[in-house]
Amino acid sequence: MVVRIVIGMSATALAFAVAGRRLWRISRMIRSGAPAPGRVGGLAARAEAELVEVGGQRKLLRWTVPGLAHAFTFWGFTLLMFTILEAYGDLFSKTFAIWGFGHNPVLGFLEDFFIVAVLVAMCVFTVIRIKNAPARRERQSRFYGSHTDAAWITLLLITLVMVTLLLYRAAQTNTGDFPYTWWAFASHLVGKAFHPLGSGVNSVLETVFVILNICVIVGFLVFVSYSKHLHIFAAPINVATSRRPRALGALDKTPDMDMENVTEDTVFGAGFVEHFTWKQMLDFVTCTECGRCQSVCPAWNTGKPLSPKLVIMGLRDNMFSQAPRLLAGNGEKPEAELLVPNTIDPDVLWSCVTCGACVEECPVNIEHIDAIVDMRRYEVLMESRFPTEAGLMLRNIENQGDPWGLGQAKRTDWTEALDFEVPVVGDTIPDDVEYLFWVGCAGALDERARKGVQATARMLHLAGVSFAILGPRESCTGDPARRLGNEYLYQEQTKINVETLTSVGAKKIVATCPHCFNSLKNEYPSLGGDFEVIHHAQLLDHLVAAGRLSPGRGYQGTVTYHDPCYLGRHNRVFDQPRSVLDAIPGVRQVEMSRCRERSFCCGAGGARMWMEETIGKRINMERTDEAFTTGADVVSTACPYCMIMLDDAVRANNKEEEVRVLDLSQLVEESLSGQSRGGTAPTEQG
């Protein structure tokens, strides 16, 4: 008995010392990060996140087989805490049972059930890892770039925990010390194989396996603290402190860009690892290297060097390599290492389209976009380093108020094609005007995007919705500048627009561009702009549902809807565009395989619209290839950027005669006018 206790408790003390030292060091590193305001309040929402994301394994279960395997492992380890208590109790007393309910047959059953379930899960993970081995699938493997050796060691250690646990319980069934009846089915079944050995040998086996079980558990604890499996401890904290309901929509931080407050110590963005907040540093150590984010990233999937997983892993490696400096206090510090280009290659940084697919997919709520934009901010504002083509876009916004530099005078040109007058707001919006129509730069100035805006205006007019535009007083919302990292220009644009909107008394705004919609709705409030903002897809849905628009003549054809990232994933508008299409008689809707929250970007977000795409396949070509496979004759969308990008790709494929790219409004309008160019002539309906 004494030997059992000495070995078991010595191993435990040693492991706790080693793992504790490591965890303490990591916690000091994380706490050295910048403050992250608002990450601990709202306890009810955070408790709910913990229950749903961690307890319910919500995101993991989206991938059925690996999700179930992980869920059973997670739930198994949670319940098997009881077996750890029993193992330590057994060191001191062979007849130990947890006080109060340690003989309960249901507990015995659940423990055995989860031992078996976890062992099955380990087999599933083994098959998944072999099938997806980077050596076999290279970039197609979501584990490409992950530490696969550590993953195999983890699988082995978890299997050993379960096997030693099962064997010591099996031996116990033959010594009379096992606290459970046959409900603990697996232990009794394996125990039958040991039965012929007699109670003396079984007693020795019990001692050996319980000590082995404890040694493997504490060995696993040490391994976890030094590996990617740190997420076992970090993930629940990371989820609890993550942005609610998700890190999409607005960017996390709105830095103070007031130049009067700038000193020589002011830093914009993140150039060195210590410029990240403690929450971002927690993100870095929480990454499980599962590669879900990488597998959905449009940049990675089209052959570019950006993988959100590798970005997070790189930042984690940088943080660990900089630990002596982060923890050096006021003493002499080793030399700091710039993140870009040392850890993050510029081609990686500028490849991001800020589509949010990675954030949506990450099971531990890592906030990739905020970290990427923080590094872009440093590059743009502190180092003046960014792709040359983007510089022209920034200058155009600054000087002309739009990314193309066409100037304010052209902002009403699109109205000339209408057969009614669109009022341009004077000093204030008249009382009989319900909506301020925020046209957006693309909608006002790009030939193709204008068609969508014109159709929207005609539909609103037809439905009797009163609206007016700002005309030459409308200016870029600043979204491209912000996503590129030029926070200063974004805030300047925001101030101009908020002042204009406030001075004319804007209350309700309808926007056709999801990027404008996102800025006005989610980002302007932090700089004083508080308006009720709606996207035209939502308004069309409302008008159709209210009977104010009846797409009566129908459209005979097949339509696939492309979810714009900033309308869908960032703002959760998935159903309304589809119900508008549903309301058009004759439309047969087909979904692309990547749709709704898993939609694939058109390639224009994150200011990529104004940068050359020279590496890998063009993202818009990848998306239209997917659209072609549906056999649809119309690719419908609700974003001027998507219209331009998808239309470019359709033309590059010489398919403009077979497939058209149309805004939702254009399709509604065609269905009303009977000018359908679908598979067959429109029918008279309704």
Ligand code: SF4
């Ligand atoms: S936001 Fe989109 S492009 Fe950027 S890293 Fe995430 S998935 Fe890739």
Ligand code: SF4
């Ligand atoms: S960032 Fe999230 S999704 Fe990507 S590898 Fe890490 S844990 Fe997985």
